[in-house]
Amino acid sequence: xxxxxxxPEAASILPVPGVRIGVTEAGVRKANRKxxxxxxxxxxxxxxxxxxxxxxxxxxxxxxxEHLAMGTGIRAMVINTGNANAGTxxxxxxxxxxxxxxxxxxxQIAPSQxxxxxxxVIMEPLPVDRVLAGLxxxxxxxxxxxxxxAAEGIMTTDTVAKAASRQVVVGGQTVTVTGIAKxxxxxxxxxxxxxxxxxxxxxxxxxxxxxxxxxxADGSFNRVTVDGDTSTNDSFVxxxxxxxxxAEITAWDGAEAxxxxxxxxxxxxxxxxxxxxxxEGATKFIAVRVEGGASTEECLKVAYAVAHSPxxxxxFFASDPxxxxxxxxxxxxxxxxxxxxxxxxxxxxxxxxxxxxxxxxYREEDGARVMKxxxxxxxxxxxxxAVADTVWTCDFSHDYVTINADYRS
Amino acid sequence: xxxxxxxPEAASILPVPGVRIGVTEAGVRKANRKxxxxxxxxxxxxxxxxxxxxxxxxxxxxxxxEHLAMGTGIRAMVINTGNANAGTxxxxxxxxxxxxxxxxxxxQIAPSQxxxxxxxVIMEPLPVDRVLAGLxxxxxxxxxxxxxxAAEGIMTTDTVAKAASRQVVVGGQTVTVTGIAKxxxxxxxxxxxxxxxxxxxxxxxxxxxxxxxxxxADGSFNRVTVDGDTSTNDSFVxxxxxxxxxAEITAWDGAEAxxxxxxxxxxxxxxxxxxxxxxEGATKFIAVRVEGGASTEECLKVAYAVAHSPxxxxxFFASDPxxxxxxxxxxxxxxxxxxxxxxxxxxxxxxxxxxxxxxxxYREEDGARVMKxxxxxxxxxxxxxAVADTVWTCDFSHDYVTINADYRS
Numbered sequence: 001x002x003x004x005x006x007x008p009e010a011a012s013i014l015p016v017p018g019v020r021i022g023v024t025e026a027g028v029r030k031a032n033r034k035x036x037x038x039x040x041x042x043x044x045x046x047x048x049x050x051x052x053x054x055x056x057x058x059x060x061x062x063x064x065x066e067h068l069a070m071g072t073g074i075r076a077m078v079i080n081t082g083n084a085n086a087g088t089x090x091x092x093x094x095x096x097x098x099x100x101x102x103x104x105x106x107x108q109i110a111p112s113q114x115x116x117x118x119x120x121v122i123m124e125p126l127p128v129d130r131v132l133a134g135l136x137x138x139x140x141x142x143x144x145x146x147x148x149x150a151a152e153g154i155m156t157t158d159t160v161a162k163a164a165s166r167q168v169v170v171g172g173q174t175v176t177v178t179g180i181a182k183x184x185x186x187x188x189x190x191x192x193x194x195x196x197x198x199x200x201x202x203x204x205x206x207x208x209x210x211x212x213x214x215x216x217a218d219g220s221f222n223r224v225t226v227d228g229d230t231s232t233n234d235s236f237v238x239x240x241x242x243x244x245x246x247a248e249i250t251a252w253d254g255a256e257a258x259x260x261x262x263x264x265x266x267x268x269x270x271x272x273x274x275x276x277x278x279x280e281g282a283t284k285f286i287a288v289r290v291e292g293g294a295s296t297e298e299c300l301k302v303a304y305a306v307a308h309s310p311x312x313x314x315x316f317f318a319s320d321p322x323x324x325x326x327x328x329x330x331x332x333x334x335x336x337x338x339x340x341x342x343x344x345x346x347x348x349x350x351x352x353x354x355x356x357x358x359x360x361x362y363r364e365e366d367g368a369r370v371m372k373x374x375x376x377x378x379x380x381x382x383x384x385x386a387v388a389d390t391v392w393t394c395d396f397s398h399d400y401v402t403i404n405a406d407y408r409s
Numbered sequence: 410x411x412x413x414x415x416x417p418e419a420a421s422i423l424p425v426p427g428v429r430i431g432v433t434e435a436g437v438r439k440a441n442r443k444x445x446x447x448x449x450x451x452x453x454x455x456x457x458x459x460x461x462x463x464x465x466x467x468x469x470x471x472x473x474x475e476h477l478a479m480g481t482g483i484r485a486m487v488i489n490t491g492n493a494n495a496g497t498x499x500x501x502x503x504x505x506x507x508x509x510x511x512x513x514x515x516x517q518i519a520p521s522q523x524x525x526x527x528x529x530v531i532m533e534p535l536p537v538d539r540v541l542a543g544l545x546x547x548x549x550x551x552x553x554x555x556x557x558x559a560a561e562g563i564m565t566t567d568t569v570a571k572a573a574s575r576q577v578v579v580g581g582q583t584v585t586v587t588g589i590a591k592x593x594x595x596x597x598x599x600x601x602x603x604x605x606x607x608x609x610x611x612x613x614x615x616x617x618x619x620x621x622x623x624x625x626a627d628g629s630f631n632r633v634t635v636d637g638d639t640s641t642n643d644s645f646v647x648x649x650x651x652x653x654x655x656a657e658i659t660a661w662d663g664a665e666a667x668x669x670x671x672x673x674x675x676x677x678x679x680x681x682x683x684x685x686x687x688x689e690g691a692t693k694f695i696a697v698r699v700e701g702g703a704s705t706e707e708c709l710k711v712a713y714a715v716a717h718s719p720x721x722x723x724x725f726f727a728s729d730p731x732x733x734x735x736x737x738x739x740x741x742x743x744x745x746x747x748x749x750x751x752x753x754x755x756x757x758x759x760x761x762x763x764x765x766x767x768x769x770x771y772r773e774e775d776g777a778r779v780m781k782x783x784x785x786x787x788x789x790x791x792x793x794x795a796v797a798d799t800v801w802t803c804d805f806s807h808d809y810v811t812i813n814a815d816y817r818s
Contacts, residue, residue, distance in 0.1 A: 054737060054740035055739075055744060055745070056737060056739055056747075056749045056752070084733070086733060086737070087737075087766065088766055089764060089765050089766020089767065092766065121731065122736060123732060123733030123736060123762070227719045227720060228717070229720050229734070229737060229738065230741035231737065232737045232740060309637070310719070310805075311594065314809075314814050315814070318813075318815065322530065322531075323532060324496045324530060324533070324641075325638070327465050327495070327532060327641070328465060328531060328638060328640065329638065331464040331466065331641060332462070336464070338465075341498075356465075356496070356498050357500065357501065358533075358534070396719075396810065398807055400719070401723050401726065401809075401810060404720055404724065405727030405729065
């Protein structure tokens with residue numbers, strides 16, 4: 001059960017003019033499971049992506065980077081679950097290319113206009129024949145209203161589909177932002193999460209798209225973690241089909257452009273949070289906010305040290321205000337000149353630590369009250385500067401172990 | 410149940426001339442539990458320590474550093490369990506000092522000749538009255554043969570006592586090395602582990618002791634991890650009582666001096682490994698050896714990334730050769746110019762990955778065979794240089810969650 005996240009109604013996930021989606025059951029790993037999804041984009045769409053910084057990046061990630069760099073205009077994306085096509089060496093690259101070639105042939109486009117994505121088990125050969133055999137059915141299924149079906153089609157250990165839509169008005173035109181994402185484990189995105197797709201029909205200048213994708217990822221997928229394991233396949237793709245009939249957006253000044261960007265960030269962040277809410281075994285949704293830092297880098301060091309600590313995460317699972325574990329994580333986060341005498345700690349509205357020691361007015365029952373909540377903010381003051389940042393994570397439960405000890409079986 | 414580690418026979422843990430140990434039940438946190446231990450050292454002992462690099466270091470760690478720096482000659486150590494006296498601010502320092510003052514008064518030495526140690530829950534006030542009330546009984550209990558009793562006296566979530574002895578001959582004299590340690594969770598020592606004590610009667614020049622303590626820690630406690638959480642209280646202390654009647658050792662040249670150092674390292678490493686074997690919930694003992702690195706730093710980055718990955722650790726718990734998770738951890742370890750095409754992976758004698766991809770001759774049943782063992786070596790080749798290093802860890806089981814969700818109750 002995801003923490004305060006349920007699958008949205010299909011009708012609430014709005015189509016984006018210029019995007020059609022088809023999903024099928026290709027039997028990549030298991031039968032009777034939606035596991036192959038294609039996105040078909042009208043000519044003229046601008047596409048940008050950010051990908052995992054894992055040096056062991058998967059074959060499809062390597063091909064995505066190559067095809068985006070060629071600049072021939074992306075017209076299709078293909079996503080399989082059940083196999084990550086990572087750690088597969090040269091044969092993995094051949095299989096990813098074969099997938100692009102087959103889809104391109106069916107659509108009468110160039111292979112470089114296709115982006116491939118895979119998610120699932122690492123280091124097993126991609127059953128490329130099954131992927132190729134499934135493509136015609138996926139293409140035949142393509143419809144504009146299939147976003148939620150696609151959100152289901154890319155799930156692996158996810159328990160619930162993740163999709164979100166927003167609309168804003170730009171130049172008198174209502175434009176739509178819709179996105180989907182998947183991921184529940186091996187989640188510590190470094191650039192983007194394991195498969196997030198956001199599209200809009202807004203007419204955004206192609207030159208703005210890459211930096212926008214980066215900015216959206218940094219404000220959403222790059223601020224969540226489940227288990228600290230950065231995937232080999234993390235990919236976040238932003239599509240602007242540019243079919244809305246307003247003047248092209250060439251800069252982010254102006255209220256309407258700002259509102260559009262806010263809607264894009266809202267969709268991306270909602271999806272990123274949904275991944276944490278559906279984190280493997282998660283029972284609590286936790287924001288770790290670090291304030292008073294001298295830099296973003298040190299705020300994130302502290303936030304991730306706390307968010308990754310198995311001791312902190314199991315204490316939250318137990319609703320046990322064993323909050324000294326947070327202090328220990330702050331201390332080993334890697335700020336060498338940290339002054340522990342300046343540390344402040346709040347748990348929601350409860351002031352737990354002041355000047356590095358237990359707040360004299362802190363009462364265990366106040367901590368216990370907050371720990372029972374399903375959503376909690378840990379707020380840490382470093383007393384070093386004016387920078388703040390936030391990372392979102394979940395707790396660490398028996399079910400995480402169960403899920404990951406059984407994942408392949 | 411610790412992995413291939415049982416409590417040693419009391420008779421096998423040899424006394425060290427010049428060291429007497431007393432243990433009592435002071436009721437620090439719970440009744441009927443050995444929780445207060447004193448070490449009494451004869452005049453003339455040389456003592457060196459290395460301590461946690463956690464910036465949130467505990468009050469007793471701060472006092473230990475201060476007293477060692479004063480150089481007045483350490484004559485006693487006092488260790489309580491049940492409370493870490495960390496995150497306790499100025500009152501914590503006052504309590505640690507009060508403990509030293511009381512013990513010094515009873516022994517008619519100076520407070521600066523006492524080293525205090527605490528282990529247990531963080532951020533709760535030390536019940537110093539109970540510690541002080543227990544000191545007379547601990548002192549009265551002091552005997553040379555109480556090493557194993559002390560190993561029991563410093564246990565917290567440990568399931569089994571950790572002690573080891575070795576003897577070597579130096580200058581015709583048999584000298585003894587005996588050590589104890591504790592720790593099962595919050596174990597990722599950065600300089601030393603949460604409470605390790607090794608003593609010898611060898612006549613080692615005091616000038617050699619600090620660098621020796623560092624070298625021993627780096628070869629033992631600083632190479633193990635259970636959960637990646639560096640404690641606030643890690644302390645490793647090396648004592649040379651110098652009572653053996655051989656000529657003073659002033660350098661490490663010569664076969665006998667080397668044999669002594671090897672015995673010291675053997676004791677330290679045996680204790681460090683015992684901590685991992687008794688790691689919270691551990692069912693497997695795992696060595697992560699990284700070869701072909703360009704530096705020690707990068708070998709350790711990769712080894713710790715693998716050793717800390719919850720996905721790798723749960724796969725080992727399940728005996729599931731889901732070895733792509735190891736590749737993912739290698740990839741995100743932080744070597745930015747890593748060439749995945751040069752990665753090799755062995756699981757004991759099984760060659761799993763070659764040139765970055767699955768070894769064509771690798772068979773899943775071979776991986777499954779090794780995964781069933783209780784002791785496993787993961788060997789990773791980076792293909793970047795000639796440096797190698799090893800880190801020892803354990804798997805991640807349901808019991809880790811159970812233990813840490815229930816620790817304070």
